[in-house]
Amino acid sequence: MNNDANWADDVNEPKPVNPRLLPAEFFEEREAHRRIRQAAHAINRSADVAFAGVLARLSALMPPDRPADTGVGSPASMNTFVALLGPSGSGKSSSKRVPRFLVPTPHDANIMEYLPLGTGEGIAEAYMGEVEITEGGDGRGKGRTKTVREQVRGNALFYADEGERLIKTMFGRSGTTIGETLRTAWTGDTIGQFNGQKINTRVIEEGTYSMGMIIGFQPETALPLFDDAAAGTPQRFLWFSTLDTTLPNEPPEWPPPLQLPLLADKLRNAQITFADTIRKELRVEDRARVTGETIPAPLDSHRPLTLVKTSVLLAVLENRANVTAADWELAKIVWDTSCRVRDALVEEAARQRSQEEEQRTKQHVDRAVRAHKAVTSTERNVVRVARRVSTRVHESGGMTLGAVRKDLASRDRGCLTDALDFAEAQGWIDPSADKILPGSSRPS
Template identity: 45%
Template sequence: MSAVAEDMWGADWEGDLAREEAKLSAVPDAAPSRPAGLLPEEFWQARPRLQHIRGYAHAAGCSGDVLLHSCLARLSGLISPNIAADSGIGGRASLNLFVATVGGPGAGKSTGASLNRGLLPSPLEDFRDGLPVGSGEGIAEAFMGTVEEETGEIRRTRGGAETPVTRRIRKQVRHNAFFYIDEGQILAKLGERSGSTLGETLRRAAVGETLGQTNASEERTRYVEAGSYSLGLLVGFQPLTALPVLTDSGTGTPQRFVWGWAEDPSIPDAPPQSPGPLDKLECLTSRWEPFEITFPQRVRDLLWRERVLRNRGELQVAELDGHAGLIKVKLSSLLALLDDRYEVTEADWQLAELMWDASCSVRDSLLARAHREAEAAKQQQEEVKLQAELRAHQAKGDDDATVQRIAIRAREFARKESGRTFGMFRKSLASRDRAYAERGVDRAEAESWLFVEEGCLCIQTE
């Protein structure tokens, strides 16, 4: 590059930089309003590892909330399926976690998902990481494979050696997976397909139930036993695309998600130093035998009391809060594992409650927005209908005036000369009035101004 070109390039670059700085300096200094549903500062300050996660996110200009939600979902897919929660209700609870992050285009939903891999590297060789979701069958297929299995028969060679006879069969060969859907609208569209099993599969996967289906052909049969897999799911939604899922509460799908915003007003102006990946978590390298995470007695009593009251019909819970206890059990357990512990403490439970409260605020904000937009759309429809009625009324008035004018013309036409036919009258009208000729003559007859006889317009005589 010549010196002149270098100077010109430098000048252009400096000019672009100056323009960008001017744009930034034009942004008001006032702190932006904080939407309801962001995790509070007290949550982040509770633990060094929570601060670490937010610091890692902020170093990449990403939301701390997004990365934490992504991290917990990924962790739920990485741990052994033998690790479960024992809260005193419903037996062993799967820690499979579904999270939904909500934000506009370019809000950093996908960035949070990609940062996950750097923050929490997988120690597993056969971990299905960041898989897309295409169908319910595809989710089960992620855990399936083909293996050689002995049949019990022996084959003898010519030399007398014995070789076990094997056959290739399909069976579950994996136990850990993390799924990521970049745009939640796809989730709603896939679920609408005729014969789709996606919704049912997701609801079963969220609680660790058996996945798959039995088909006539062995190669299409999938069977993933309950409690034999760990699965995390992260879905990115725009506000409008989240609504079809949220309003589908009758199926129980939205109740299985933890909801969070993709924005983060606390991201600093200057990029901070990245703290690097998390230290290796103990739960990712051990506990492959059955093991239960324990809970404080107060929490166990609280969950039991709520279960009893609901089943007695003495406690009514909002439809979208139907899985509140289970979600808090999952969150508190994962927060304990993130802190290298296998027992949930009161502090873990309090942090889980903060996350649940934030999730409810995001969810309720989206539903309130949907209600406002539905009301606005209804008002707009009513306004359109009213305007159409006004135009129709005005047109009717204009139409009546035209018919009356044509009726008078017909009377005058008949007075001029006897024997004038209807066809002659119609032809005498301006082209824009000819469509009103018959109605005008009918009006004139109704007014007793004339009568029609053998196709001629005749004047009434006294």
């Protein structure tokens, strides 16, 4: 009986904390967070993936004319990109289902949702459309109507269940377009292309668009993205693990959707503000960077801007436009967890490269050893044949080259020339014009 009780105690022990997952206290902190986790666990999926999907969806629904001004640098766009890291079949698609239900699309929103990722031109095209305009007229309302292409929407959400295609596109012939567009869109600057022909012109100006992006990666397909770290591409993503070790044995009930009247109202009467402590922290950190007092690690270069974006979205989840110190601390938890997921991937890549390099070194050494053995074996054969030939020459008082060759086994005739050179150098034989004579010494 005691053994059974002990066994039960072991089973009910709390699961060890997974540092690559958002901690339990993060989800317990707020009702919106609890509801996101509940919805994910109700369908047996990762809470972190669902939360990542909510962040990206919120950023896509944000009004583009409400940037976040912290007093440091330019006002920040809320455009947010999330990367979901895990093996195939680990539930990346829950980043669509849960957010779509919990954060319904406002009835008057003009948004393209969950668009596939293709090229940089395609990203800009998502905001374009055709409209009819009337030109000329005689003052009585008559004129010529024509169709033109221009920006017709300001919101778009992109989704790729597997990022392998994106990686191939980025590092293919058209890669400069998609890579540059991603980096520019994340900061909210003008994207698109201006060409001589109107059909190929797509210019989406700064401050006129909002964007969210969700990309799923298997670890091996995500690694090439870090080859673009110098340009700043992987730094623009928040990284989340799709493997949730906190899934309960029994699924909870499906929760009701979130009520976000502030978002539905497009923040019309709200201005995004930040607590003074946040503004001061950002200013101090920014000054240290500008003066060169601190140099951030390459992959952490966008930490301040990422925290700004994340903290604003966390506030909006609470139906607030004022970012508090509590929002800021929760954003830091998101950032720190993202870094641990990202760094684990980078460390695994380094380990794999080390193993591959070690394997290449071993193969090189093995080849060198085999080559050395082959040379040593050849040298032994030369010495052996030289000794045999010299002994026979001394015994017979001299032999012709033909007689020496005939006296050898066929396997040894290939090294006869080298053997005669070696024997002569040792003084064992004395080649003459027509005969090989005994030398001043003989093999011992």
